[in-house]
Amino acid sequence: MHKFSARLADVAQSAGVSLSTASRALAEPGLVRADTREKVEKAAARLGYMPHGAARALASRRSRTIGAVLPTVDNPIFASATQAIARELAASGYTLLLAAYDYASDTEVTVTRALLQRGVDGLVLVGGDHPPEVFRAVEQAGIPCEFTWTLDSSGYRHCVGFSNRLASARVTQHLLDLGHRRFAVLSGHTAGNDRARERLAGVRETLAARGLSVDERIVETTLTLRHGRAALRALLDRPEGRDFTALACGNDLLALGALLECQERGIRVPGELSITGFDDIELAAELPPGLTTLHIPSANIGQRAAARLLERLAGREVEREEQVPIELIVRGTTGPAP
Amino acid sequence: MHKFSARLADVAQSAGVSLSTASRALAEPGLVRADTREKVEKAAARLGYMPHGAARALASRRSRTIGAVLPTVDNPIFASATQAIARELAASGYTLLLAAYDYASDTEVTVTRALLQRGVDGLVLVGGDHPPEVFRAVEQAGIPCEFTWTLDSSGYRHCVGFSNRLASARVTQHLLDLGHRRFAVLSGHTAGNDRARERLAGVRETLAARGLSVDERIVETTLTLRHGRAALRALLDRPEGRDFTALACGNDLLALGALLECQERGIRVPGELSITGFDDIELAAELPPGLTTLHIPSANIGQRAAARLLERLAGREVEREEQVPIELIVRGTTGPAP
DNA sequence: CAATAAAATGAAAGCGCTTTCATGCAAAGT
């Protein structure tokens, strides 16, 4: 079944040069005479030569691959970030290795180790919360790592992101400015997820500064449309009923789920209830009346993380922390408090 | 910056056995005595040994990685399939390498080659249309390949999917049964995309069998919500206006975009216009009035493709063609012709 | 044109592992 596959030695022989010259001709064209390079290139093309990545990695001690460990690939924000990373890497001859752990920390350890074993030259992680085994493995591998969607207060780690707390505070402030005083929150699971935790803290603190509390109207759930819908349902079906006029959600999927539930129940948005999201996915703009949300440039985050990794691999220094611009996008789901 | 990393030789020495024994103890525990294996395992744990994937791949001539080449990762159906592939592979100690080409065939060639160079042991491709260079490269690499989301009439290729033509015909028949006679179609770009082509053909043929034609009301566009919306707008803004009562869409994103456009324009769905999708993504069920669509078990496709690849790598035979069950899901966007 | 510097090439040593192949040694058969 396996066809004969030409090795570099075959190319060298066919070109009438030594193995080392052939290697250089293909890898560092500047090191060989133009005519030799041409001979080698011709021979390579003639034989359909395809370099053997593992051999190359073993000899050169770098694999020209970067790993990205994501909570899930089934979320538009990570999908676009991934796309951006892959594109940036490809431009420099690097390949992206992807792994998702479905928000399960033991899986995260496993897949991270798998990537490290595959010899990735660098790593992109999402958020700052990770099992200690992950940190240890990355440390031991001694490869550069970029943390994304988050900042690091200690200033120790390399990260590209934004302050989830401040961002969330900004959204909350928008609702306060509209006169809302009774809030509810749909949050992602906070265990092992610093982004969810920070966003929740942002709401809490902003309200606390006005002497308001939201503690008894917080639902933690999975970050999907369906779960957002179910979470709002749970909130509305409490004996207290709808005792809030503003609903701040941990991401757009939750918010849109909530919006759909309102439409089904005939709750007017924003007339009776204002809803905010987080991320600004495509659907947020498309679904009437348009979701008020915080725009996160996820492709930008991915692109920057990849670019920074490439810089560091090239031996250049980068700022430890890089912030991406975020922006409040006011659309139709927020309005004055009733 | 690089920490010292233990090699297998170090483990062997620390365990007081030879390199070969250490290798066997870790890879084929059945080949060594229980106490030796234990010694080696202890030593490995003590030194924090992490196998070197490239070296292993070079020596054993397999990398324990599988590659998947996707049109895009920014589509729920591919996201869930990817997740399923990764999960299935992980259970057997394999890792997934992902590459997306954004529906650009030159990119497809590049990324496929990159994957092959990285030494993947098997490949998952989407659809049956690929640039000849891709087929050639896969052929030459001599690795097993699974084609997904499609069937192969020649019976030559290994594939797991369904007949896009029949599936599309089924949806069209549903609309015919409801009394619709004037159709429009929102299709994905058909160039280099057999799935889009087959789906379109399915509509055409089913209508032709009833003496109907749709040729002058077909829009080819990119498979996103936004583009679906724009495409319907283009259709409605023709001088002929809305001269159709049924709109068959190439996938759910297009259909939902069209639905949103209708809601914005005040066109009653399904009162004035019936809309059908394809894929049955989560949102199709959630967005009122619920999209009538064809359910494709995308996670199932991914899981089966991975499992089949593993089977073949283990030297076992699998049926060349594996069909997954598809199902028409009737929801609120289709109704009797006005 | 010889002397020297610079550039291009080749020989060879691994990179860290798997995998034959050979060897030693205990259990089994005669």
Added chain:
DNA sequence: ACTTTGCATGAAAGCGCTTTCATTTTATTG
């Protein structure tokens, strides 16, 4: 007891490439 079988182990040969180092060729200069 003596060969035979089988199992556990070790020695060593690569896997296909990169990269140092030594050597040859070419360009440069007094």
